[in-house]
Amino acid sequence: MKLPEVSRRSFLKWSAVVGAGAAIGGASMAKGGLKVLEGTAEAAGTPVPDKVVWQQCTVNCGGYSCALKLHVKDDVIIRVDTDQEDRPGFPAMRACQRGRATRQFVYSPDRLKQPMKRVGKRGEGKFEPITWDEAYTLIAENLDRIIKTYGNHAVYNHYASGTDGTTRTSIPRLLNMLGGYLNYYGTYSSACYSWAAPYTYGGTPYNSSDDLVNSRLIVLFANNAGETQPGGGNEFYWQMQAKKAGAKIIVVDPRLSDTAKAIADEWIPIRPTTDNALMDALAYVMITENLHDQAFLDKYCIGFDDEHLPPSAPPKSSYKSYVLGEADGVPKTPEWAEAITGVPRETIVRLAREIALTKPCALIQNLGWQRHAYGEQPVRGLPVLAAMTGNIGVKGGGTGLRDGRKNAPSPSIPAGTNPVKASIPVFMWTEAIVRGTELTAKDGLRGVDRLESNIKFIWNYGGNTLINQHSDTRDTHRILQDESLCEFIVVHDVMMTPSARYADVLLPDATSYERLHLGRGSTNVMGDRYYLGVPAITPLFDVKTNYEVCAGVAEKLGIGDKFTEGKTWEDWCREAIAAVVAKNPGFPTWEQLLKDPIVRGTEVEPIIGLASFVADPEKNPLSTPSGKIEIYSEQLAELAAQRGNADELPPIPKYIPSWEGPQDPLREKYPIQLVGHHVKRRVHSTHDNNPWLEEVEPQMITLNELDAAERGIKDGDMVRVWNDRGEIHVRCRVSKAIMPGVADLPQGAWYTPNGSGVDVRGCINTVTKYHPTPGAKGNPQHTNLVQVAKL
Structure with a gap:
């Protein structure tokens, strides 16, 4: 279907558009139809809507449920606004550019029209x-x-x-x-995270995002909330509030993300798949300079040193023995880590001292690094540093996992067993x-x-x-x-x-x-939840x-x-809300939600993960077999023995050189490590066909200027990206904002192969490898070696 050319700021009023090409199966226009604006220009002023309908942005960004205020005239959405009501402790549920581009989604020429x-x-x-x-x-x-x-x-x-x-x-x-x-477990977003963290904690405990304002130092690993959740997730909001409150923020990432540009006091670039080597070297500095909190480790942890190993563990199998090289003869020194990670040894020493000596310190991971070849390892690695510095169970600290959310009740329709x-x-x-x-x-x-x-x-x-x-x-x-x-x-x-x-x-x-x-019932917002979405327009x-x-x-x-x-969909929805009301006195009824679908929460104190455990570990043991923080996991040791892959699933977190990583001999043929971050113009692949968001951020691969110069590539050139699995043609951005030897091709672009099978849109999965991770059997889609050349 070909739509007329209109200004992105024009208020569109649609009339019948005839025709549908082979791309949508030759389907003709059925009921609803599209309507086109008749001569309206910006100078004519804003049309007065017939109604304003509160809705929610339902794309799966991880933030969930940003409020959309849809202005409707003649059964057409003519404007998209959002929540603007800031209240003390409650940031507004403001939609980002993706939610505000909803009209281009609803009225897309790619809409399917009939079965x-x-x-x-x-x-x-x-x-x-x-x-x-x-x-x-x-x-x-x-x-x-x-x-x-x-x-x-x-x-x-x-x-x-x-x-x-x-x-x-x-x-x-x-x-x-x-x-x-046949069911599945895990998600593409967090398979390794969800699988690995319970081996350390028996679950995934966290400090809620609003606790960041109590931190003096925040170190973010693979965390880019400024692009992935710029709206109602509000993780980025609390990071900004922490900065305003005086916290120093350090970002560890192969690329200078928008988050790092906006709030970081320091950016530490690192080679993909090597974060565990950095963490091991940080631990080495803390141990050799006696900066670690031995008392905390003795009281709350299993397996940090040989004196606190479980009975089944062999000698010299503790984390400390590994770091000092007593187990394998290789001390995990800053010099050792520099050769692997590309992070200068001086930076590693300084960072280790800063983390150890600044109280409280929040060490926070997100989901980028657990989508690597051995993604289970860094998930368990960062909590060790949180324990070594005694930052667990305190305000402004954290568990070394993700910061988390305050959950509200979520309505659901019964699926049975x-x-x-x-x-x-x-x-x-x-x-x-x-x-x-x-x-x-x-x-x-x-x-x-x-x-x-x-x-x-x-x-x-x-x-x-x-x-x-x-x-x-x-x-x-x-x-x-x-x-x-x-x-x-x-x-x-x-x-x-x-x-x-x-x-x-x-x-x-x-x-x-x-x-x-x-709607969904979980965000980082303090208590605000959006629950009910009523139809804004007649279905097209x-x-x-x-x-x-x-x-x-x-x-x-x-x-x-x-x-x-014998029930309609509305009947089921009414019953679901009634069930929530029955379990949560004071929750709005169906009739109240129709009047105001945004549930206004009450301000509560931040969640401090494991606070009760730290206060009294005997009365409040963890769900691990030992009841303590398990740096050494007997469960993992047993599982690895059963699977026959002890080298890939060690009982302590450690650096394991990955396939298609910086130490893989395949780099002789394919020298560039390729990752694919989540961008602000898409949510996974949703909105890739949205023309307004294409203007926000065209699909391009980013290459360091040194790598580009070596290949004769200039900013804006078309390049080919390839390995033995496939080939992509895409435009190149040349930049200092990415580590040499690394390229970034944002994930989610729609796979568009030409007659030769070459993808011409920029779909990174054209060159990613199907190779499940050893523990979670998750997706390692940030672990790829490629070559790049000018077309």
Whole structure:
């Protein structure tokens, strides 16, 4: 569909636009339609809206639920505003540029308009229109056939954020009524983090973000909240408040991020995959200069030194013995770390002293570094430094994990219980398509000894992970295109994304702004939660919600009444809110939420992780086997012995040279380490097709000026980026704001291969490797070696 040229500041009023090309399957305009502004210019003034509707930005940025104030005239969104109400201790839930560009999302020419079925090969994007009744029939027949032929292990509800917030349970509800489905655990965002941290703490304890104002020193590792959550997540807000309160902020990152530019007193660039080497050298300085808090370690920790090892641990297996080189003959000196990390030894010594001597100090990690080859190691490494400096359980300190959130109750729709107990690591679904029945506990399989079937049926709702966000697009394409492997794929989405092109049946979804939905209940804001989203406009085209689709399929399978229980979607939503009210006296009722959907919280003290444990470890033990902070984990030692990979899963956190890291011999052929950060113009892959946000930040690879000069590359040149897995053509930004030997290609660009299979949009997964991490079996998509050359 070709839309007319309009100013980004014009208030758009849409009229009928005819035509839909092959990219959207030849579908014609159905009900709703688009309307185009008739001669309106900025000089004509702002149209007066018929109504103003409070909604929420539902993209999965991790901040969640920024408030959107939608101005609607003639059933068209003409303006997007946001929350502006700052109150003492409660920052406004201000949407960032992504939420404010919502109109370009709702009225995108890439919107899916009616149900379709595939007529070409998977991935070609060739479809023909069908009716909703035909779509329900195809889904029901194939779902029934595959369950009867292969069993319920063959059915997979694919990983995705969806658009229903905490109410994304319609698909699980339906599948549970049919005998269940193969589940997954972990997320692409935090697989290693969620898996590894409990081995140290028995959970993921944290200080809440608002406690940062009590810190004197904050050291951020792989933390870029200024770009990833600039709006309502408010982690960045509290970082700025801490700076205003006098805290010194140091950022450790391969690139000079927007966060570092905005608030850092110092930027320490580091080679990707080497953070554990830096932490080990910091510990070496603290130990040899007697700067560590031995009393804290003796009282609260297991395994820091040989005197406090568990009985099963061999001699010289403590963290201290490793750092001093007593275990392997290699002291982890600043000189040793400099050769690995690229951080000067003088900087390491100074940083170690500063961390050890500044009280309180908050050592905070985020999720970037745990998406590396050995992403489990840094997750457990930073808490050791927090323990060594006695900053755990105190205001202004922290656990060495992420800073966290104050959670409010979250409404949900009942999904029932999944009869299938099997679950796979979230990153390994392609492997489960190819060799699911071969997977064992060594591969991370849980709940059963073996799967009954490979994956044969995929239901993908609102996600672009089928191809775009998964590693190694070329091999993923090969797997998905082979219909003898996965036999049927349903995609239900708002846009014709790259993943949508792999559907057998493709269904158009309504945006969050066109239907009733319940919001998420978790942000870094102190108590503010946005809960109820009512339709702002009539749904465009012939779209249906997830609940409607599942109800339609259920009817075809003869369980329609069982699925709906005679209730509408609004009925379910009302019941969900009523359940929250019953457990939380004073929470707004449905009628009150209709009047004011933003729940105003009450100010409370910051959360101080492990404060009760530190106050009395006997009365308040941790959930670890020892009840203490386990620097040495017997559980990990046992698991590594069972899996046969003790070198990759040590019981203490340590530096392990990674595949495709700075010490890999492959650097002779591919000398550049490639990472892909989360950018301010996209949320994962959402908004990549938004023209306003393309103006904010065009997709480009960033290369250090020394590496660029060596290759004859100038700022703005088109370059080719390649390795043995694929090739990308993209424009280059030449900069000092990235470490030499490292390149950054922001993740999330839509995979767009040309006739030769070369991606021309800048999708980093064209060159990333499918190689699950050794513990969590998570995604290591920041661990890549490539070559870059001028086109």
